[in-house]
Amino acid sequence: MPTGIIESLDHEARGITRRDGKTIFVDAALPGEEVEYASFRQKSRYELAHLVQVLRASPARVTPKCPHFGVCGGCAMQHMEAGAQLAAKQRVLEDSLWHIGRVRPAQILPPVQGPSWGYRHRARLGVRKLAAQDTMLIGFHEWRSSYIADIRECHVMPPPVSALLMPLRALLGGLSIAERLPQIEVAVGERCTALVLRILQKLSKQDEAALRAFADQHQVVFYLQPKGPETAERFYPLPGPPLTYVLPEFDLEFAFRPTDFTQVNHAMNRVLLRRAVQLLDPQPGERIADMFCGLGNFTLPIARRGAQVLGVEGSSALLERAREAARQHGLDGQVKFVGANLFACSESWLAGLGAFDKMLIDPPREGALELCKALGHQAAQRLVYVSCNPATLARDAGVLCALKGYRLQAAGVINMFAHTAHVESIALFERA
Structure with missing residues (x-):
């Protein structure tokens, strides 16, 4: 199996090494490391490769905090010390x-x-019902895949949102439209957290009751989105504080819809x-x-x-x-x-x-x-x-x-x- 010395990172945080005039992009490898890798895609001028083994580790390598790192595609640099991440981006x-x-x-x-953690106030999560396993997946896509990662926690989202992942699985898995619900959009504001359900079919009365009970228990606001982002409407609870973010230095507070673009x-x-x-x-x-x-x-x-x-x-x-x-x-x-x-x-x-x-x-x-x-x-x-x-x-x-x-x-x-x-x-x- 080939080995190489990683020279630098590319714009997707892949390690770069070279062999026989070709550029090799190695997932999860860091600059300065000697690694063993296995190519999974070969072209005339470059190859894409998985990291097999680190033979000599970089001082910047750290243990990822998230147990799903390497499978979930939400993060690409948890294995790299924070200061080194900044230097690589610069x-x-x-x-x-x-x-x-x-x-x-x-x-x-x-x-x-x-x-570095708990900062992500916006997220678009995929949803998929696995009938054979009788379970529901909610999460980001897997690394370089259209499959939804089987994540049970997410440390870049605020802890209260991460704690909702498993209860949401149970809730959505029990809905009559579980197989017609492809996406949840999360938006965290100053005074409320919104969950936008992308629904391809109308909810039943039992579904609506289950959402209301969940919202009351977990203090969240549900929106329903039957078509494009502009169709998202607040479902429950109808009264209550709006989504906002604040800029204290400028004495400003902005109201926004959960599908609006705002910084995460x-x-x-x-x-x-x-x-x-x-x-x-x-x-x-x-x-x-x-x-x-x-x-x-x-x-x-x-x-x-x-x-x-x-x-x-x-x-x-x-x-x-x-x-x-x-x-x-x-x-x-x-x-x-x-x-x-x-x-x-x-x-x-x-x-x-x-x-x-x-x-x-x-x-x-x-x-x-x-x-x-x-x-x-x-x-x-x-x-x-x-x-x-x-x-x-x-x-x-x-x-x-x-x-x-x-x-x-x-x-x-x-x-x-x-x-x-x-x-x-x-x-x-x-x-x-």
Whole structure:
């Protein structure tokens, strides 16, 4: 069986070694280790392999806390010490910026680390009834598989949510629609926890009674979702506190629906906002654009600093909630929201919004290529880019620096998803 020395990690946290001119990606191997591996997929230029045995371990290797690590695909880095995880993610960011965008930041921002356990306030869990075993599976998908992992605890979710996994199995397994219930979405707020059941068939009266009893016993709120995310409606209990998250530094509280996009890690979201606002440095009287503004997560904190802010978002539902949050906090005189598809914007459309002193961009994984291309000669002097995908950030950074006259002043990682390969980052660009 072949052996190799692991050089580094790739963007999926796989170890990289080489043999006979081919790159070998080895699951669960760490840089500096000598490992024995077995390939399960072979191509002309690379191979994918499982780790068979660690012959010489890295000092960064630790014992995973979760007994399901290696089977459950929810985490990829629990076997790696927390500081080493951050260093690996910083390297992924820097490598992406250079190899894809051909840019290097003038300054590397110190990486930010937060809670490593119990941080995941949002999760989408698969559900599957195994009739032959007379059991119900609830969990993330298995590593590199469409099968649902047989998990009984989850340490990256808050302990009260992890404690619900086994009771939920019993509850859902006893419903008449157990085989027509493929998914549960979990959303944890400040004052309640919501469970959204994706149902492909109507509940019976007995099912409804069972859900009510479970909600009363475990102090959760059930939502039912018969079709797309917009169809999710509160089922029980109907009265009660809404889902919210708070930003104490800015004296803000945002209400959201359980299927809305919000950051999964509330503590790190606060840190991310602090760093973004520091880098943007909004001043009273400035006009600032918040692109892909969503619920106003960045819009309202920027307005708290006295700036006039325009939030632009493609989802009308999110814009409605952003406007309501601005009204509730007395900021509707400082913020304005516009609906637009930022994946198809043009230079003339963007110019029609007027001049901005500064701009914040927080796109989804697809990045903001068309927006970056649309920036004209009156573009903002300072631009802060928050990214959940270092590859698209690097691509867009290449456009900003090579074609739009910006310099990449600083960049760094925010460890929003501890123990996963997900790299959240922030970058500061300024006009040359």
